[in-house]
Amino acid sequence: MSTVYITAPRDAASELAEFLVEERLAACVNIMNCNSTYRWEGEMHEDDKExxxxxxxxxxxxxxxxxxxxxxxxxxxxxxERFDEADIIDSFANWVQSEVN
Structure with missing residues (x-):
């Protein structure tokens, strides 16, 4: 199993999640709001709503x-970014497998 960590603008997150599940690329997508600080093209961006x-x-x-x-x-x-799980409960792993095939 893999968990994919994705950041996106808040207004695009739901659409991306629905796309991934609809296309059976993901079994489930959790969305959490966050504020990001980063440098882009030489400029600092602080408290960016993502x-x-x-x-x-x-x-x-x-x-x-x-x-x-x-x-x-x-x-x-x-x-x-992809994280591969070393341990996962069998029932959840089986459900994910069935939903993305």
């Missing part, structure tokens, strides 16, 4: 999720 998306998928589906999400994402350089 959302964090946690998408549950499989290692097999991740390459397609990454490809399609990178195309659909509104940021020029989207944050898309």
């Amino acid at each position: 959302a964090i998306l946690f998408a549950k998928t499989t290692a097999e589906r991740y390459p397609e999720l990454e490809k399609q999400l990178a195309e659909k994402h509104t940021n020029d350089v989207p944050c898309i």
